[in-house]
Amino acid sequence: MADKLPEYYFRVRENGAFVFRLDTENRQRRIEMDQIAVLNMRNGEIKAHGDRNLSETDITAIKDWMNERARTLAHREIDDILRAVDYLNTTTHWVQSRATDEQLEAVTDPLLLAMHDLRSTLVRKKAARLTQD
Incomplete structure (x- = not known):
């Protein structure tokens, strides 16, 4: 495991993630995971877990992760189609x-x-793109 x-930590779930703050600064040097939020990728919603208040640092980190996750999922989607x-x-x-x-x-x-x-759908979509131009 890395030194730092x-x-x-983002536990990915379908269409989102649970967000945990990690803490190793305790007497046992164990990794403690404190859930701070739940996020929904579909609508961009970020809900604080329980009675927590999310800091600007928390919100920024979560939004950065969401942007990176959206890029990853978009790349995977195209890769899956090319595999097809x-x-x-x-x-x-x-x-x-x-x-x-x-x-x-x-x-x-x-x-x-x-x-x-598939062919019917592709032809219809291509025709729509060509008529837009």
Whole structure:
């Protein structure tokens, strides 16, 4: 573990985090985690935990973390989509080279429907972008 711990710890949860202030300045040198807030990434809400009052330093640290988390999630989202392109390519190779008739029977209709839905949506969105210009 690093010599110096950060002042805050963010326990990620779906669409937000619990915010803890870390303290190692005690007799046992144990890490104490004191929950100070709950945050919601969807609406940007920061709620102090219990009867706590958040300082400007707390608010700034939380907002900085939220901004960084939003960048991380946006990057992951694009990365996931690009991985889906890779999966489609490997699926095509599998269908062409190794799939059995039984396997193809199990996956063909769901794949065709999903690909049709995706293609229709992509074409509609592209047309909308082109007509905006």
